[in-house]
Amino acid sequence: xxxxxxxxxxxxxxxxxxxxxxxxxxxxxxxxxxxxxxxxxxxxxxxxxxxxxxxxxxxxxxxxxxxxxxxxxxxxxxxxxxxxxxxxxxxxxxxxx
Amino acid sequence: xxxxxxxxxxxxxxxxxxxxxxxxxxxxxxxxxxxxxxxxxxxxxxxxxxxxxxxxxxxxxxxxxxxxxxxxxxxxxxxxxxxxxxxxxxxxxxxxxxxxxxxxxxxxxxxxxxxxxxxxxxxxxxxxxxxxx
Numbered sequence: 001x002x003x004x005x006x007x008x009x010x011x012x013x014x015x016x017x018x019x020x021x022x023x024x025x026x027x028x029x030x031x032x033x034x035x036x037x038x039x040x041x042x043x044x045x046x047x048x049x050x051x052x053x054x055x056x057x058x059x060x061x062x063x064x065x066x067x068x069x070x071x072x073x074x075x076x077x078x079x080x081x082x083x084x085x086x087x088x089x090x091x092x093x094x095x096x097x
Numbered sequence: 098x099x100x101x102x103x104x105x106x107x108x109x110x111x112x113x114x115x116x117x118x119x120x121x122x123x124x125x126x127x128x129x130x131x132x133x134x135x136x137x138x139x140x141x142x143x144x145x146x147x148x149x150x151x152x153x154x155x156x157x158x159x160x161x162x163x164x165x166x167x168x169x170x171x172x173x174x175x176x177x178x179x180x181x182x183x184x185x186x187x188x189x190x191x192x193x194x195x196x197x198x199x200x201x202x203x204x205x206x207x208x209x210x211x212x213x214x215x216x217x218x219x220x221x222x223x224x225x226x227x228x229x230x
Contacts, residue, residue: 065214066106080226081228083228
């Protein structure tokens with residue numbers, strides 16, 4: 001019993017590297033996707049910092065409004081793209097095999 | 098950085114500059130009766146913002162404050178403690194009419210920038226809205 005459990009753990013450990021994401025291939029679709037995700041995160045970070053500074057009275061309200069609308073547009077874009085991807089995935093799932 | 102984001106940042110820089118202008122106008126009006134006060138003017142100057150890959154973006158910012166060099170008004174008030182032997186003392190050189198006109202101009206420019214901001218936002222929102230159909 002004990003042997004089987006350790007065996008299972010070992011084979012699980014051996015299988016784990018297979019499922020880990022591959023390092024980015026330069027120029028591949030993964031690279032551009034991660035770049036897009038990074039710039040999205042950057043926009044949100046900037047909005048966060050500006051909002052905090054504005055609450056503390058250090059940032060200009062114009063900068064706050066500009067970065068918040070930028071963040072809003074970024075989130076809307078991301079949500080629209082995600083909806084499209086999920087829709088495509090569901091379409092594949094519904095395909096009769 | 099997309100072009101629309103640049104438009105938002107440029108309009109925001111314009112609004113900020115106009116807000117600075119209005120601040121100095123209010124300072125001038127507040128000091129209209131201060132003896133010896135010279136009215137403050139600001140000149141706008143170009144401000145280069147990070148570009149979007151399609152050329153650089155040039156915004157605007159309020160530059161250095163300079164003092165109006167026109168002569169101070171001579172006010173006749175012999176009872177005033179500042180009055181010289183002829184009974185005059187030097188007031189400020191603020192013309193409230195000019196300041197009000199300047200304030201109105203700042204307001205209109207601010208509105209123009211605000212409209213541009215709103216229009217750019219609406220355009221990009223309707224562009225993203227196409228994806229949702």
